[in-house]
Amino acid sequence: MTYLRHIEHENIVHRCFRCGYCKFPEDYNDFNCPSYKAFGWDTYAPGGRMWLTRAWLLGEIETSPRFAEIMFSCVACDNCKTQCVFPKFKDFLPDIFQETRAELVSEGKIPPGVRDYLKAITVSGNPYKLPQSERGRWAEGTGLKSYTNQEYLFYAGCVGSYDEVGRKMAKSVGRMLVKAGVSVGILGNEETCDGNDIRSLGEMGLFAQLARDNIEKFKAKGVQKIITLDPHALNTFKKDYPALGGIFRVLHYTEVLADRIKNKKIKLKSWPVKITYHDPCYLGRHQQIYKAPREIIKAIPKADLVEMRRHGPDAFCCGGGSGNFFTDMLGSGEESAARVRVREALDTGAGIIAVACPYCAKMLTDAVKMENLEDKLEVLGIGEILEKALKRKELK
Amino acid sequence: MIDILTSLIDIVGEKGVSNAPEELWFYSRDPGVLAPHQPDYVVAPKSTEQVQKIVQLACREKIPVVPMGNGMSLAGLVIPLKGGIVLDMKRMNKILEVNAVARYAVVEGGTSQGVLKAYLQKNHPTLRHSLPDAPPTTTIAANVSLHGQGRLTHQYGFNSDMVTGLEVVLPTGEICRVGSPSIGPYWFSKGPTLPDLSGLFLGWLGCTGIITKVGIKLYPNKKFRDVELFVTDRAELVPNILYKLTHLEMLEDINVWFQPKPLVFAGNFHVSIFFTGDTEEEIEFKRKMIWDSLQEFMDSKDGGFVSLFQYMKDMLLEMPGRNIADFADVPKGGGFEYSGPIALIEHYPRYAAKVVELAEKYNLLYASAARLISGGHAMMFSISFAFNRNDPDMMKRVEKALDEAMIFALDMGGIPWKPNFKEQKLTMQRMEPNALRLLQMIKKNLDPQGIMNPGNWEVNA
Numbered sequence: 083m084t085y086l087r088h089i090e091h092e093n094i095v096h097r098c099f100r101c102g103y104c105k106f107p108e109d110y111n112d113f114n115c116p117s118y119k120a121f122g123w124d125t126y127a128p129g130g131r132m133w134l135t136r137a138w139l140l141g142e143i144e145t146s147p148r149f150a151e152i153m154f155s156c157v158a159c160d161n162c163k164t165q166c167v168f169p170k171f172k173d174f175l176p177d178i179f180q181e182t183r184a185e186l187v188s189e190g191k192i193p194p195g196v197r198d199y200l201k202a203i204t205v206s207g208n209p210y211k212l213p214q215s216e217r218g219r220w221a222e223g224t225g226l227k228s229y230t231n232q233e234y235l236f237y238a239g240c241v242g243s244y245d246e247v248g249r250k251m252a253k254s255v256g257r258m259l260v261k262a263g264v265s266v267g268i269l270g271n272e273e274t275c276d277g278n279d280i281r282s283l284g285e286m287g288l289f290a291q292l293a294r295d296n297i298e299k300f301k302a303k304g305v306q307k308i309i310t311l312d313p314h315a316l317n318t319f320k321k322d323y324p325a326l327g328g329i330f331r332v333l334h335y336t337e338v339l340a341d342r343i344k345n346k347k348i349k350l351k352s353w354p355v356k357i358t359y360h361d362p363c364y365l366g367r368h369q370q371i372y373k374a375p376r377e378i379i380k381a382i383p384k385a386d387l388v389e390m391r392r393h394g395p396d397a398f399c400c401g402g403g404s405g406n407f408f409t410d411m412l413g414s415g416e417e418s419a420a421r422v423r424v425r426e427a428l429d430t431g432a433g434i435i436a437v438a439c440p441y442c443a444k445m446l447t448d449a450v451k452m453e454n455l456e457d458k459l460e461v462l463g464i465g466e467i468l469e470k471a472l473k474r475k476e477l478k
Numbered sequence: 479m480i481d482i483l484t485s486l487i488d489i490v491g492e493k494g495v496s497n498a499p500e501e502l503w504f505y506s507r508d509p510g511v512l513a514p515h516q517p518d519y520v521v522a523p524k525s526t527e528q529v530q531k532i533v534q535l536a537c538r539e540k541i542p543v544v545p546m547g548n549g550m551s552l553a554g555l556v557i558p559l560k561g562g563i564v565l566d567m568k569r570m571n572k573i574l575e576v577n578a579v580a581r582y583a584v585v586e587g588g589t590s591q592g593v594l595k596a597y598l599q600k601n602h603p604t605l606r607h608s609l610p611d612a613p614p615t616t617t618i619a620a621n622v623s624l625h626g627q628g629r630l631t632h633q634y635g636f637n638s639d640m641v642t643g644l645e646v647v648l649p650t651g652e653i654c655r656v657g658s659p660s661i662g663p664y665w666f667s668k669g670p671t672l673p674d675l676s677g678l679f680l681g682w683l684g685c686t687g688i689i690t691k692v693g694i695k696l697y698p699n700k701k702f703r704d705v706e707l708f709v710t711d712r713a714e715l716v717p718n719i720l721y722k723l724t725h726l727e728m729l730e731d732i733n734v735w736f737q738p739k740p741l742v743f744a745g746n747f748h749v750s751i752f753f754t755g756d757t758e759e760e761i762e763f764k765r766k767m768i769w770d771s772l773q774e775f776m777d778s779k780d781g782g783f784v785s786l787f788q789y790m791k792d793m794l795l796e797m798p799g800r801n802i803a804d805f806a807d808v809p810k811g812g813g814f815e816y817s818g819p820i821a822l823i824e825h826y827p828r829y830a831a832k833v834v835e836l837a838e839k840y841n842l843l844y845a846s847a848a849r850l851i852s853g854g855h856a857m858m859f860s861i862s863f864a865f866n867r868n869d870p871d872m873m874k875r876v877e878k879a880l881d882e883a884m885i886f887a888l889d890m891g892g893i894p895w896k897p898n899f900k901e902q903k904l905t906m907q908r909m910e911p912n913a914l915r916l917l918q919m920i921k922k923n924l925d926p927q928g929i930m931n932p933g934n935w936e937v938n939a
Contacts, residue, residue: 083870096812099803102550103614103803106614122569124504124505137503142503146499146500148500170807391600
């Protein structure tokens with residue numbers, strides 16, 4: 083078979099059997115692919131994408147707005163990679179979708195929402211089109227200082243810096259790091275986008291530019307260790323930056339705080355509360371960090387951690403990955419990922435959904451409102467939960 | 479002339495209809511080797527009433543309708559051979575009722591095997607259904623409509639034998655209930671003691687109506703499951719081995735498989751013997767009975783039990799078996815297809831020889847797994863060939879090998895399972911004329927416009 087178009091992993095696309103294991107979590111209790119769940123066509127499932135990609139490479143279907151929607155509605159949650167039953171190529175499924183998106187970006191045939199998102203970052207350095215001079219404002223009152231030569235750089239990311247929900251999360255984490263005595267500084271207005279979702283959307287040139295700028299900046303400032311608020315940033319710093327020369331020790335804030343709690347640097351007051359924890363895809367499936375956030379919640383005396391049916395490697399995505407947080411390709415219908423997820427959280431009987439990612443925090447907060455569950459469910463970052471548990475309590 | 483697209487949108491809304499090139503391309507094919515054929519529309523209903531309106535429209539306008547579950551028959555049964563509407567049923571996926579005491583479940587026509595398994599596991603852990611070895615996305619309605627089998631087929635027959643009632647949209651648009659739900663609220667019997675009308679739909683591959691609800695029997699889910707693996711290198715002994723095992727009347731499932739790759743399996747016939755129990759004593763007792771029943775083959779050094787590593791045991795016990803799909807990737811090409819005639823167990827050696835003969839003749843990689851049906855009255859003997867989807871010549875060879883396999887099976891007095899349109903024709907050519915006329919009469923009366931999955935079970939095609 084001769085392909086008319088080419089992607090790096092084109093020698094794999096024909097190997098998908100379209101058996102559909104990739105749509106499910108391990109116990110098959112519901113569909114676990116956010117775009118399939120939202121759109122309901124097999125074409126929007128990983129198997130559909132594989133088969134359509136092959137058809138497109140062969141020239142059997144043409145580039146179209148529909149084809150672009152199918153490709154860009156993938157939220158890069160990695161459920162397909164986790165569940166695919168073909169060990170010899172399962173790891174490459176997300177790469178194939180990313181490479182196809184990259185080709186569409188090269189052709190300039192991308193959905194308007196994606197175009198606007200990429201343009202905003204190109205022009206403003208962030209998807210909110212807000213001035214760089216406002217980027218560091220979130221840190222006011224947290225006690226965080228500019229990065230000089232502290233042990234860690236705390237990287238807030240675009241959502242943590244500009245979004246209302248994200249800022250709340252960044253502030254609480256910032257305060258907790260300071261309270262826990264972590265030697266940490268921030269870049270403030272000098273911070274720029276990490277590029278994780280830009281890479282995932284296939285804008286490789288813009289990603290490389292952002293990544294190189296960040297690497298240069300980090301190196302110039304002598305940064306060796308980074309704590310991220312955002313699992314998306316964590317992912318690209320750990321996975322993609324080393325190939326570009328950016329080798330840093332990168333941790334998620336939950337890992338640092340869990341360690342401080344374990345070493346009794348933070349003492350928590352008892353709080354009889356039922357909490358369920360939502361695994362962010364870039365923390366869980368992408369980076370295999372499942373324990374740290376749970377250890378923090380479990381460390382709160384009398385707090386009850388109840389798991390949603392889909393959790394850990396089986397967790398259902400909030401729908402915000404791969405730029406969908408901004409491009410909103412999945413929409414806000416009843417079967418949109420975030421709304422499905424908060425209904426699942428409600429089933430646990432918990433009053434709080436704990437989150438460890440600012441994207442998830444915003445997506446789930448909005449979904450709670452859409453589902454009219456504000457009187458039953460509150461979405462809180464792990465930092466915010468810790469602060470609540472620390473009330474009237476001093477650090478050791 | 480009415481605008482069909484607008485009419486369909488009126489019924490299911492914009493998100494329930496597509497005639498975009500992407501969906502038309504995808505829904506024109508299945509993962510097997512048969513050539514695709516494009517539908518005109520793909521429609522995804524959410525209720526029986528929507529299905530009814532779609533069928534009424536199709537009947538009025540003489541548009542073909544092809545109901546589809548996950549499209550994994552590998553026999554092209556959902557390829558819209560004459561275009562028209564492919565009806566993706568998977569949005570009708572609710573579990574409507576579980577009667578735990580009477581041991582049945584009622585599900586919508588697009589409910590997947592996986593979802594029912596997970597639901598029972600969570601809410602009724604002492605109950606199970608006969609899960610096929612197909613992927614969990616496959617649907618219960620599609621499975622019974624092609625007389626599928628599952629892990630309880632050895633004990634209780636084809637999965638279609640386990641149906642306890644149907645709701646069907648007839649090709650003329652009427653909604654019809656079959657079995658006990660036709661006269662009362664309970665879904666405990668598909669036919670008996672009434673005339674069993676379910677036979678008008680089960681095995682018809684969607685040619686006589688669209689199943690929108692299915693009642694399905696549930697069975698005790700025992701606390702323990704275990705497996706023993708017996709091997710012999712003498713195919714001619716397999717029927718007797720199976721006879722001894724079925725005589726025990728205590729086994730969950732029996733499969734016989736052989737394959738040349740990986741090499742560790744080459745040259746042997748493997749009998750997977752599954753058994754269940756509520757106590758360890760029960761399991762050990764059954765294990766002893768199994769071993770005792772095959773002692774003579776061990777004494778004569780014609781076979782023996784394999785000491786199973788845990789990973790192998792886990793793989794065999796997994797339901798559905800994820801490793802089964804692996805066969806598709808052996809030639810690094812994403813596909814396999816099989817013919818699965820229902821045959822007499824005594825014919826096992828000849829079928830086994832035929833698989834190897836066909837694989838050599840067409841230069842293909844084979845695998846075969848036979849499942850015993852109803853305590854040993856018959857077996858489903860799969861003749862499977864893997865292929866590389868990027869190698870059209872290999873795909874053609876697989877198609878030819880399978881065509882030949884079906885002729886062989888019919889010559890042996892077997893009957894085809896989920897036959898593709900070519901195999902249906904071969905079967906009808908051999909059918910006793912009055913049986914064929916009866917088949918034709920039923921089809922014509924139920925589907926006067928010939929709109930239901932046309933090209934399949936078409937007597938005059």
